[in-house]
Amino acid sequence: MRFFAKVFGIMLLSVFVWHAVPFADEAKMAATERHEIDDKFKWNTAAIFASDEVWEKELAALTKEAAVLKDYQGTLAKSSDALADYFLLRDKLLQRVEILSIYASLRSDEDTRVAKYKDMDTRAGKLYTKFAEWTAWEDPELAAIPADKLRGFLKKNKRLASYEFSIENSIRLRQYTLSPREEELLAMAGTALGAPADIAGMIRNADFKWPSIKDEDGNEVELTSGRFEKFRRSKDVRVRRDAYNAALGAYGGISNTLASALAGAVEGHIFNARARGYESSLHASLARNNIPESVYRNLIQTVGENIDPVHRYVALRKKALGLDEMHYVDLYPSIASNPPGGTPYDEGRKMVLGAVEVLGEPYVNDLNAGLDAGWVDVYENVGKRSGAYSHGTKGTMPYILMNYGDNISGVFTLAHEAGHSMHSLLTGRNQEYVNCDYSTFVAEVASTGVEALLQFKLGRESEGAGRDEQIYLLDHFIQDMMGTMIRQTMFAEFELGIHEMAERGETLTPEAMGAFYSGLVAKYYGPAMVVDPETAYTWARIPHFFYNFYVFQYATSYAASFAIAEKIDKGEPGAVDAFLNLLKEGGSDYPIEQMKRAGVDMTTPAPIEAAMRTMSDAVTRLEKLIEAS
Numbered sequence: 001m002r003f004f005a006k007v008f009g010i011m012l013l014s015v016f017v018w019h020a021v022p023f024a025d026e027a028k029m030a031a032t033e034r035h036e037i038d039d040k041f042k043w044n045t046a047a048i049f050a051s052d053e054v055w056e057k058e059l060a061a062l063t064k065e066a067a068v069l070k071d072y073q074g075t076l077a078k079s080s081d082a083l084a085d086y087f088l089l090r091d092k093l094l095q096r097v098e099i100l101s102i103y104a105s106l107r108s109d110e111d112t113r114v115a116k117y118k119d120m121d122t123r124a125g126k127l128y129t130k131f132a133e134w135t136a137w138e139d140p141e142l143a144a145i146p147a148d149k150l151r152g153f154l155k156k157n158k159r160l161a162s163y164e165f166s167i168e169n170s171i172r173l174r175q176y177t178l179s180p181r182e183e184e185l186l187a188m189a190g191t192a193l194g195a196p197a198d199i200a201g202m203i204r205n206a207d208f209k210w211p212s213i214k215d216e217d218g219n220e221v222e223l224t225s226g227r228f229e230k231f232r233r234s235k236d237v238r239v240r241r242d243a244y245n246a247a248l249g250a251y252g253g254i255s256n257t258l259a260s261a262l263a264g265a266v267e268g269h270i271f272n273a274r275a276r277g278y279e280s281s282l283h284a285s286l287a288r289n290n291i292p293e294s295v296y297r298n299l300i301q302t303v304g305e306n307i308d309p310v311h312r313y314v315a316l317r318k319k320a321l322g323l324d325e326m327h328y329v330d331l332y333p334s335i336a337s338n339p340p341g342g343t344p345y346d347e348g349r350k351m352v353l354g355a356v357e358v359l360g361e362p363y364v365n366d367l368n369a370g371l372d373a374g375w376v377d378v379y380e381n382v383g384k385r386s387g388a389y390s391h392g393t394k395g396t397m398p399y400i401l402m403n404y405g406d407n408i409s410g411v412f413t414l415a416h417e418a419g420h421s422m423h424s425l426l427t428g429r430n431q432e433y434v435n436c437d438y439s440t441f442v443a444e445v446a447s448t449g450v451e452a453l454l455q456f457k458l459g460r461e462s463e464g465a466g467r468d469e470q471i472y473l474l475d476h477f478i479q480d481m482m483g484t485m486i487r488q489t490m491f492a493e494f495e496l497g498i499h500e501m502a503e504r505g506e507t508l509t510p511e512a513m514g515a516f517y518s519g520l521v522a523k524y525y526g527p528a529m530v531v532d533p534e535t536a537y538t539w540a541r542i543p544h545f546f547y548n549f550y551v552f553q554y555a556t557s558y559a560a561s562f563a564i565a566e567k568i569d570k571g572e573p574g575a576v577d578a579f580l581n582l583l584k585e586g587g588s589d590y591p592i593e594q595m596k597r598a599g600v601d602m603t604t605p606a607p608i609e610a611a612m613r614t615m616s617d618a619v620t621r622l623e624k625l626i627e628a629s
Contacts, residue, residue: 077144077145176287199261214232215239238281252540269281303608316623394428427585440553445598452569495545556602
C-alpha cells in the first residue's frame with residue numbers, strides 16, 4: 001500500500017530482502033534496451049493511466065481540487081459529520097495523489113535516464129508536498145479537540161468507524177504535534193529534506209560509472225548492476241575479487257558526495273525529531289507505529305550475543321572453497337561443487353505458486369491471476385532501477401519491479417515480492433484507504449513468510465537428493481538468514497551509530513563512516529574474515545540508510561515470519577488463518593499487537609534467539625555434509 005518496499009542495492013544473496021538482482025543470461029543483461037524486451041515481461045502501467053496525457057490532466061485537476069482542503073480548517077470540532085466529511089474527502093483526494101505518484105514512479109524506474117518521467121515523478125512529489133501544506137493544520141486542530149469529544153464523535157457517527165485507530169493514534173501522539181504554522185513549515189520543507197536521498201539515488205542509478213574488469217575468459221567487460229551480481233558469485237576467485245574491489249573502489253571515488261548526501265539525510269531526521277520534541281531520531285522513527293526502542297536495541301544485542309554460528313559459517317566457507325584467506329566477496333559464490341542449473345522465469349513462477357498452495361486456493365488463484373495481469377516487470381534493461389520492490393495502493397495493481405536472473409536466487413526474489421503484493425491486495429480488499437498504510441514491521445512478515453514456505457518446500461524435496469544438492473540448498477538457506485537476519489542487523493547497528501554520532505555533533509565523513517562500517521564487518525563476521533579497504537565504502541551502496549531506521553524491520557520480521565511459516569508448514573491448526581488475517585488487517589492496529597495475534601511477541605528476545613538457534617543447527621548440518629563430502 002503506501003508502504004513502498006523499494007529494495008535495491010546489495011546484499012549477501014539477492015534472494016534476500018535487499019534484492020540485489022541476480023544475473024540472467026547475457027542476452028537479458030544491461031546491454032538490453034527496454035524496447036527489445038517482450039511486452040509479456042513488462043508491467044501493465046496502462047491499467048493506472050491509459051497515457052501520459054491522461055496523467056497530466058489528472059495532475060492538473062488534482063492540483064486544483066485538493067487545494068480546497070485548506071478551507072476546512074476550523075471545522076473539525078463542530079460536529080461528527082464535519083469531521084467525517086473532511087476525512088472522507090481528504091482520503092479520496094490523497095488516494096488519487098498516491099495513484100498519480102505511483103504511475104510516475106514506475107515509469108521513471110523503467111529507465112532512469114528518461115528525463116520526462118523523472119520530471120513527472122518530481123512533480124508528483126511536489127504535489128505530495130503541497131498536499132501536506134494544505135493539510136498541515138489538521139494535526140494541531142485534532143490535538144486541540146478534547147479526547148473525550150473525539151471518542152464521542154466515533155461512537156455517534158458510523159462514517160467514522162474506519163478512523164477509530166487513526167484517531168486514537170493521533171491522541172497518543174498529540175504531545176508531539178506542533179502549532180498549525182509550525183506544521184505548515186515542516187510540510188513545506190518536505191521536498192528539501194528529501195533531496196539528499198533523491199540526489200544519492202540519481203548518482204547510484206543514473207550517473208554512477210561502472211568500472212571494467214576481465215571476465216573468466218580474459219575479456220574486458222564493463223560491469224553493470226546485473227554483471228556485478230554475476231561476477232561476485234563466480235567460482236573464479238580472481239574474477240569475483242576483481243569485480244568486488246573495482247565496484248567498491250568506484251564507490252570510494254564518489255564517497256565524499258554520497259557521504260554529504262547521507263549526512264544531510266541524517267540531519268533531516270534529527271531536525272524533525274527535535275522539532276517535535278522526541279528524545280532522539282530513533283524515538284521519532286519508531287513512535288508512529290508505537291514500537292518500543294527496546295525492540296530495536298534488543299535485536300542488535302540478541303544477535304550479538306548469539307553470533308557464534310555466523311563466525312563458524314564464515315570459517316566453514318573458507319574451508320569449503322579452499323581459500324588461504326576469506327574476503328567479504330567470498331561470501332557470495334555457492335560452496336556446492338555442482339550447483340543446480342538455471343531457473344527460467346516461468347519455471348520460477350510455478351515454484352512460487354507451488355510453495356504457497358499451503359495458504360489455500362484463493363491465495364494461489366489471486367497470485368496467479370495477478371501475475372497474468374501484468375503485476376511484474378521482469379528483466380533488467382539499460383537504465384532500469386536496480387533491485388526489486390513491490391509498489392501499489394488501493395485502486396492499483398500491487399506492481400513488482402524485478403531484474404530477474406534465471407537462477408534460484410531470482411525465484412526467491414519473486415517469492416518475496418509476491419508476498420508483499422498479496423499483502424497489498426488482501427489489505428486493499430479488507431480495509432478502507434485510511435488503514436491501507438501498513439507498517440514495514442508487518443510487511444516484511446508477509447514477504448519473508450512466503451520465502452520461508454518456499455525454502456521449506458525445497459528442503460523437503462531435496463531430502464532424497466544427492467549430497468551436493470543438499471549442500472547447495474542448505475547453504476542457500478543459511479545465506480538467506482545471513483542476509484536477512486545478520487546483515488540487516490549489522491545495517492541497523494550502523495544506522496543507529498551514524499545517527500547517534502550526528503546527534504553528538506560529530507561529522508559524518510566518509511572516513512568516519514567507513515571505519516565504523518569496517519569495524520562492524522569484523523565484529524559480525526568474525527576472525528576468519530579479512531576486511532579489505534574497499535569494504536569501508538559498502539555503506540555508499542545502501543539506499544536504505546536514507547530511509548530513517550528502516551532496515552531493522554527486515555531482521556525482526558524475518559525471525560517472526562520464520563516462526564509463523566514453520567507453524568503453517570507443520571500444519572498447526574489456525575496458523576494459516578492467523579497469517580492471512582495479519583495480511584488483511586493492513587494498518588488498522590499497532591504492528592506489535594498485530595504480530596502478537598499472529599503468534600509472535602517481538603518485545604521479547606525469544607523469536608530472535610530461536611532464529612539464531614535455527615541458524616546454528618543449519619551450520620552444524622552443513623559442517624557434517626562438508627566433512628563427509
